[in-house]
Amino acid sequence: MFTYPQLTPLEQASLPKLIAQPSAIPNKFEDSTHQLFYCQTADGEMVLKVCNQTNIGKSHFWLGANRLFAADFPNSLGTIHLTHNFLEKNGALTVPDFVSASSNRFVISRFLTGEDVKPELIGELWVIQLAEHIAKLHQFTCASWGKLHAPELSATDWASRLQETLIFLLEQHDAPIAEPLLAEVLAQAKNIQEIEFVPVMLDLRWDQFRCLSNNDLALIDLDAFVIAPRALDLVLIEYVLTPAQLALFKQHYTQTHSWPDHTANTPCYQLLLFLMNILGETDLAKWMQRI
Template identity: 25%
Template sequence: MKYSNLQQLFDEPIEKIQILDPGYSGHASDVWLVKTASQEVVVRSSRWRNEPDREFWWGCKFMFGIDPRHMIYMKENSKLLQTVSEIALPKILSWAEMDGREYLVVEKMKGHALSSFKNQSHELLYQFGVWLAKVHLNTSSFYGNLAKTKVGKREEFHNKLAQAMKGIAEREYPSDSHIRTSLDPILEQLHDLPHPQHFCPILVDMDPSQFLAEAGKITAIVDTEAYVIAPREFDFIGLEYVLDEASSASFLNGYTTILGIPELSECRRAYRYFYRLLGVQGSVDLDKWFAQSELF
């Protein structure tokens, strides 16, 4: 799409357009910073044109029903996250569809993208912990997504997760013998796990790059495409790959003012396997992935 077509989203002439690149390949959205005479805003639109068919988005759609081509998910995620005051979220200013592609215009937020949660101040990590616990207070009686295009029974979650694991392993890793031979033992572990009890919004691709910070505080969360309804344990599984012992301690100091931490010992290996299949932190060797430090 030519940048000039973005003009249709605005009443005023566009003075400047800047591409906002998250700095990693495979991201789902095109994002532009757009300046007119009276405002500077961010425009988002999905890169996907066809049905998601790669490990992360295929798995998220199969498991939770979210589709990056449609902005209804970000709109519903925004409604909930706007209610949690500790970390701001860009307000949605307008929505449009052009040539079969959806666009969201959102406010520009202050701050710079976080490159890491490690070596951040105690105050920032404490704030992050309080915020995440308050997000987790929004419990649900189903798994799926906040737009409710998928509403699954909680007691069927692990059965569906097993199907997702099989599907991704077969589709994406047909020649990876280590991933394939690990599948059946993981499925046996999954079968023996008790039903999760605490379903709430979780961010499948939890990563510091989703957040902006300034003056030692997180100012905003700006990428919420992969928010789904799932066991809160999933967020803790993801966090073990982006925190270290020091940063997790500060994070927990904040989180535990609101909620206790979940028990991960029984589910950690199975849930970690699912996250590796999704490639949430790239194509990490499976043994190295399983050997990640246990922080919670």
């Protein structure tokens, strides 16, 4: 008899019947907050994603997402089917079909046949597809922000919560950050004003995508979507893309949206992304100079 790894008999009772023992998919990072398993079932190929509660509790990324956006992760996994539905309707990329999930525990979705996207092999077509996807998501605008499916935080709360979250995340770092710009950025944070909030994938990286057989991108990791300022998303995109990729992205994104200049808000968003360990950079001065 085959069993789903790390799940209780009760959790497995209503899941698709396995026809082989699931195999672990190697984690890309030592501090990954989930363990993935490839599952062959009577209903087809699937992927099981099981929470690593220990790593989640220590993750600066999730500490920041929960503190600032009230993301409520991993409890929010219980409603992740709504994220699948939302992206199918409002995004431009393929996402896996949802199968099952349980709050704080696991998600099962259908396996998408394809290849993992390698950052060093990103072609123009994928950059264009990403631009079209982000542009379409940014057409969904909100006056409030927070959880993707229940953005209840007021625009007037953004500055105070951002500043409080920055201070909180600074306190979580193993070693104090003594950059001179720190006090200046924290002071700026309390005066930030934002009125345009859109769906944002906080952990946007190329390794969150797969390339399908038709060379289309598919988005496979959906648990870190929130409603956030559009300007924050664009700062994140500047970090993820190379200069050439960014120029191409802008060319397509600006067919439907403006691209705002950097403002006094930008350093605050740079600091937030750094403290959430978005791309693994450990040198703040180097990070701030990248864009």
